Amino acid sequence: MTARKAGRLIGMTIIGVVAFGMALWVALGQPGIGLGSGSGTGYRDSDLDSNVPPGYTQCKGTCPGGYFDDNIELFLGTNPLDPCANTTTANDEADDKWPPDFNDDRTANVLDVIMAFGDRMDTCQGNPQYLRRSDLNADTCITQADADIFRPYLLTTCQELFPDPDNDAFPTMYEVAMGTDPADACPDNPNDAAWPPDINNDTTVNVLDALLFSPVLNQCWPSSLYNPRFDINADRCIDQTDMYIVGKYMLTNCTP
Numbered sequence: 001m002t003a004r005k006a007g008r009l010i011g012m013t014i015i016g017v018v019a020f021g022m023a024l025w026v027a028l029g030q031p032g033i034g035l036g037s038g039s040g041t042g043y044r045d046s047d048l049d050s051n052v053p054p055g056y057t058q059c060k061g062t063c064p065g066g067y068f069d070d071n072i073e074l075f076l077g078t079n080p081l082d083p084c085a086n087t088t089t090a091n092d093e094a095d096d097k098w099p100p101d102f103n104d105d106r107t108a109n110v111l112d113v114i115m116a117f118g119d120r121m122d123t124c125q126g127n128p129q130y131l132r133r134s135d136l137n138a139d140t141c142i143t144q145a146d147a148d149i150f151r152p153y154l155l156t157t158c159q160e161l162f163p164d165p166d167n168d169a170f171p172t173m174y175e176v177a178m179g180t181d182p183a184d185a186c187p188d189n190p191n192d193a194a195w196p197p198d199i200n201n202d203t204t205v206n207v208l209d210a211l212l213f214s215p216v217l218n219q220c221w222p223s224s225l226y227n228p229r230f231d232i233n234a235d236r237c238i239d240q241t242d243m244y245i246v247g248k249y250m251l252t253n254c255t256p
């Protein structure tokens with residue numbers, strides 16, 4: 001191949017990668033789109049953490065006032081893989097894990113009500129008082145319907161049942177399923193799978209990781225193309241929800 005041809009090919013490849021990356025970026029930036037309203041009807045339940053102890057029957061389809069689908073949690077910004085805060089100290093964690101627990105102290109009480117709904121009731125996206133975190137049914141407005149979802153959890157607590165010893169926000173049970181190291185939060189070399197969203201183990205989550213999804217996207221177990229490394233929420237299908245979770249970490253990096 002001549003140098004010019006090679007240069008042109010590389011140029012086109014780069015344009016292709018950038019275009020795909022931009023499309024992906026747009027898609028990844030919109031986990032809330034199309035969620036609809038609170039019942040949960042209309043999307044597959046991929047709520048492995050269930051926000052209830054293991055052994056409970058996961059809700060399928062309609063979950064009135066019940067469990068939180070992974071896509072709802074992605075919309076809210078809570079961790080879809082972990083049902084309970086690490087500590088009982090309020091506001092000491094980077095992420096909320098249990099949607100009704102707004103101050104991450106493992107109890108849903110009046111403090112959470114004030115934090116969630118205090119001056120936000122009857123506001124919609126676009127209003128400065130609107131906050132996605134309080135929009136428990138992901139319908140882009142904070143209304144009585146969201147308070148109704150919260151109510152059954154009032155004065156209840158959650159238990160930490162999904163330990164995450166390396167504190168990388170991916171509990172051990174998920175890391176074991178993915179084949180990443182549950183005791184290491186960052187790859188030491190390209191063969192050291194340690195940080196789930198960093199598919200190519202180069203310590204950065206970027207479009208290169210996202211591109212690796214394309215051959216396995218929409219593959220479910222027992223398809224021969226199904227690869228558990230990409231099934232971030234361990235629901236046996238590799239789909240947009242897994243990409244959204246990776247998308248949360250887009251353009252971030254870890255330090256080995």
Ligand SMILES: [Ca+2]
Nearest residue numbers: 101103105107
């Ligand atoms: Ca709380």
Ligand SMILES: [Ca+2]
Nearest residue numbers: 181184185194
């Ligand atoms: Ca890890």
Ligand SMILES: [Ca+2]
Nearest residue numbers: 198200202204
């Ligand atoms: Ca990477």
Ligand SMILES: [Ca+2]
Nearest residue numbers: 231233235237
């Ligand atoms: Ca999945």
